[in-house]
Every structure is written in structure tokens, then in C-alpha cells.
């Protein structure tokens with residue numbers, strides 16, 4: 001049995017109305033679960049108890065319990081790269097680190113201590129810039145997994161930012177992105193953290209190169225040597241210490257990563273340095289503690305009460321059972337506006353696959369297309385389609401109960417909109433209801449008949465609502481870990497390797513290859529790899545350059 005068998009169980013669900021399921025007075029109570037300070041309401045999903053049975057059977061058949069244990073124990077789950085998948089150990093207590101990593105645990109513990117000292121020294125002003133000033137700005141350079149985690153947490157945790165220190169993240173290779181940062185930064189008080197697991201990523205190396213040039217140029221009149229400036233202002237996080245050193249970074253300032261930490265799961269490692277520099281060690285540790293609390297729940301809770309497992313199974317039900325192709329992530333907090341982008345990466349880069357772990361073509365679909373935006377902005381844009389196109393788009397609503405600002409009336413409105421949208425997406429509006437509303441509003445019978453069809457809403461859109469008591473480092477850590485584990489469980493059920501990303505690697509490789517082709521004079525280009533279309537585009541680009 002695999003997910004293709006789910007269609008045997010979906011006939012009823014495909015024709016019934018989710019709202020009608022609330023005839024069961026206990027549904028809301030029964031279809032909710034709490035873990036690590038988060039609350040998940042999944043009563044608005046299109047599912048009943050008997051339909052969970054084949055989902056739990058699937059979990060059993062793929063030995064989900066065994067796979068969870070194997071992941072936490074450090075088995076080589078990433079079989080195409082022969083790597084363990086151990087981001088969880090980075091947020092575990094030291095004794096657990098030793099249990100799982102053995103002798104290697106010491107290097108992890110030492111790195112944490114070194115990172116914590118850098119954070120304290122920078123925040124206290126013990127470590128200062130080459131001009132003897134306190135650092136005022138942290139510029140993180142990285143892309144993909146070396147960017148999104150830091151970005152999502154920085155924007156989510158603004159109330160925890162240390163006064164006097166500002167954070168900036170630079171990812172895109174477009175020089176405009178760097179230019180925008182330079183306009184805001186003062187080189188003499190900027191500390192740079194270059195994050196690249198491989199230290200070979202084109203975008204990161206190009207950006208690091210221009211930032212270095214900008215800083216050395218701006219600090220030329222200090223008459224300090226470039227090496228001294230770099231040693232004082234630059235840190236790096238990488239598994240490739242040799243390449244980082246070759247780039248000119250001071251070996252002392254390079255914090256290690258390990259190949260058993262995937263980029264998109266690496267916030268918990270020294271990749272989190274820019275974040276820790278801004279929010280301080282206590283809050284960074286609280287973030288890790290929140291994630292660890294979710295890890296413990298995931299490891300120990302029965303599947304029927306296990307939040308990541310339930311969310312994963314509901315996703316499988318929606319994708320493979322009911323055939324819905326996408327997933328909307330709608331955080332109703334301005335502070336979580338980077339979350340949809342972050343989850344796009346973690347989910348689609350992990351499970352956007354079509355061969356099984358043992359290399360066989362799958363005859364079913366895997367990761368949905370993940371997209372989203374913070375509420376209420378999305379309501380004034382793509383949510384039109386969610387209400388009225390024929391496509392059903394399962395949705396995760398995410399919300400902090402406690403206001404994140406002092407503007408309480410705004411927060412009430414935000415919360416009301418969040419709850420209203422999940423209700424409207426589920427209940428929809430029938431033709432008869434639409435007509436009655438028009439007539440109540442004074443329309444004639446003929447006018448109501450003409451307009452009613454335009455005002456019907458399809459309804460029956462399933463959703464989860466995830467509540468945090470408040471948005472703080474602990475709950476954010478738990479939330480990110482919840483999604484990490486959900487993605488892992490889905491990968492196990494789809495039987496894919498969630499921890500490689502050959503499609504993205506192809507982009508990295510091609511980017512450099514095409515750059516090399518473009519560097520040649522047009523007449524010399526003899527690329528059999530590129531189509532006439534791409535060659536013509538390159539010609540246009542080069543012609544345009546000569547006219548500038």
C-alpha cells in the first residue's frame with residue numbers, strides 16, 4: 001500500500017461539506033492538539049476518524065516510528081550524500097549531544113561556547129571595530145538555507161533585538177541588493193558574517209567580494225591593513241574552512257558547520273550567529289529550547305496526539321487523497337511575513353521529488369506548491385482565487401494570540417480577519433444565500449438572479465489554525481521545528497530523500513557554466529548545451545552591453 005490507495009477512501013470526503021461535520025459537537029475539541037506551547041486546530045480539515053485509519057496504516061507500513069528513531073539517532077537518512085540528518089542534536093542538551101555524536105559532540109559544544117562569547121563580546125562592546133567603536137550593524141551574507149532561517153527569525157523577533165544593533169541580510173546576487181545595504185551602512189561600525197556551508201556558492205562569494213571591497217575602500221583612511229580590518233570585522237560559518245581562509249578570512253573567526261546539518265535546517269548551528277548577535281544568547285537559547293521541546297513531543301507522543309505527524313498526514317490526505325495541488329501559508333502576524341518564503345524552501349526543496357529513496361520513479365505526486373503571504377495583505381490579493389476559483393487550496397493559518405504591538409484595536413481586527421477567513425473558506429456561500437443577501441440589501445428579484453452566481457463562494461477549503469500564546473523565541477523555535485518534522489514525516493510516507501536537492505544544485509552548476517559561456521566573444525561561442533533561444537538571448541545581452 002502507498003498513497004495511491006488513499007483514493008479508495010475519499011469518495012465521501014469529495015462530496016461532503018466540511019461544515020456539516022460540525023454536527024459532531026465534540027469535533028472541535030477532538031480535532032485539536034497542544035505541543036511545546038503551540039495549539040493546532042484541525043477541525044476544519046475535510047476528514048473524519050475512519051479516514052485517519054488508512055493514514056495511520058500508511059505511517060505504520062513505512063515504519064515511521066523506526067524512521068523517527070533512526071533520524072534522531074544519527075543514521076544516514078540522506079542516502080544520496082551518505083549523511084546523517086542531525087539538526088535536532090544542535091538544540092538538544094549537551095548530554096544528548098554526547099549520546100548521539102560521541103567524541104564529535106565536543107566540537108559542537110565548543111563551537112556553541114565560541115559563538116556565545118562572540119555574541120557577548122560584540123553586544124557588550126568588548127570587541128570593537130577597527131576604529132575602536134561599538135558595532136552598530138550586523139550584515140549577514142548567505143543564500144538559501146544560509147539565509148532564510150536567519151531572515152525569518154530576525155523579522156519575527158524584533159522586540160528581542162538588542163538596542164543599538166541593527167541586522168541586515170544580503171542574499172540576491174543582483175548588485176542592487178548590496179547597493180541598498182551600502183546606503184544604510186557605515187563600514188566603520190559594520191560587522192559582517194558570511195554564511196556558506198560549501199563556501200562555493202556563486203551569489204554568496206560575489207556578494208562577499210563586493211562587500212569586502214566596499215569595506216576596505218571605506219576604511220582605507222584608517223591606514224589599517226586589509227588583513228587587520230577583515231580580522232576585526234568579519235566572521236564566517238562554513239564546513240569549508242580552507243576556502244573561507246583562502247577568501248582572506250581569519251581562521252580564528254571561522255565557525256564550523258557539519259555535513260550532517262542540511263542548509264535549510266541549519267539555523268540552530270553557528271548559521272544562527274547573526275541572529276544571536278542581534279537577540280543575544282538568552283533568546284537564541286530560548287529559540288533552541290522551543291525547537292527542542294517540539295523534538296521531544298515529536299519523538300514521544302503517540303501518533304494520534306503528535307502534532308507534526310497529524311499535520312503531515314493531513315497534508316498527505318489533501319495532496320494524494322483529495323488531489324489538492326498546493327498549500328497556502330498565511331501567518332496573521334506582520335512579524336511572520338518571511339515565514340511563507342522560508343517554508344517554500346524547506347518544504348519544496350525537501351520533498352519536491354519524483355523518485356523514491358531507492359531511485360524508482362514514483363507513480364504519485366509529492367510536495368504541494370507552497371505559497372503565501374502575511375494576513376491581511378493576502379486577503380486583498382490572491383485570496384480571491386482561494387474563495388472563488390474551482391481550485392481548492394488547503395491553508396495553514398498561523399497566529400499569535402498576544403498582540404505583537406501596542407495597537408490593540410488593530411490586533412483585534414487582525415485576529416478577527418484570520419478567524420473570518422478560515423470560516424469563510426470552509427463555509428463558502430451558496431447561490432441561495434447569495435441571492436437572499438442581495439434581496440435583503442434591496443436588490444430586485446431580477447437583479448439578485450443576475451448577480452447571485454457571481455457572489456457565491458465555493459467553500460469546503462480545509463485549513464489548520466496554529467496558535468501561539470505569544471510570538472517569542474520559544475514559540476518561534478517550536479513552530480519552525482513543527483514544520484521541519486512535518487516535512488520529514490511526509491518525506492518518509494512519500495518514500496523520498498527529503499535531505500538532498502539535486503535540482504537546486506543543477507541551478508548552481510548551470511549559473512557558472514552560462515557565465516563562462518557569456519564571457520567568450522560571441523563568435524567563439526560554440527555551446528552545444530544551449531538552445532538557439534538562449535544563445536540569441538546571450539547575443540542580445542552582449543549587444544546591449546556594447547551600447548551602454
Ligand SMILES: O=P(O)(O)OC[C@H]1O[C@H](O)[C@H](O)[C@@H](O)[C@@H]1O
Pocket residue numbers: 143144145146195196197198199200201204262263264349501504505
Ligand atoms: O550554504 P551554501 O553552501 O552557500 O549553500 C546555500 C544554499 O545553496 C543551495 O540553494 C542549497 O540547495 C541550499 O540548501 C543551500 O542552503
